[in-house]
Amino acid sequence: MAHISHDRDKLLTRVRKIRGQADGLEKLLNNETECTRVLQQIAALRGAVNGLMSEVLEGHLREHLGDNDLTPEKRAEEVDDVVKILRSYMK
Numbered sequence: 094m095a096h097i098s099h100d101r102d103k104l105l106t107r108v109r110k111i112r113g114q115a116d117g118l119e120k121l122l123n124n125e126t127e128c129t130r131v132l133q134q135i136a137a138l139r140g141a142v143n144g145l146m147s148e149v150l151e152g153h154l155r156e157h158l159g160d161n162d163l164t165p166e167k168r169a170e171e172v173d174d175v176v177k178i179l180r181s182y183m184k
Contacts, residue, residue: 096152107145114138146182150175 097104118134157163157171 096156097149100148100152104145104149107141107148111138111141111145114141150179 114134114137118131118138121131121134153175158168158175163171
């Protein structure tokens with residue numbers, strides 16, 4: 094979890110940008126903006142969320158699965174947890 098604490102400010106900045114993009118999407122929808130602008134905003138929002146997921150996932154993999162002190166059983170458990178999260182994310 095140290096990677097989250099270490100990168101907290103950077104991650105929170107990403108979350109705030111995502112919130113701003115979601116607010117922008119809501120405004121577009123409320124103003125009955127043309128669908129291409131709405132689609133573009135959705136794509137930008139999805140890209141921002143994917144970037145956040147990628148950054149947190151990389152930190153998790155490096156810190157938790159890269160730990161040389163893990164037993165094979167614990168490493169397998171960690172891998173299973175990440176696989177479950179990724180499957181849920183990709184649905």
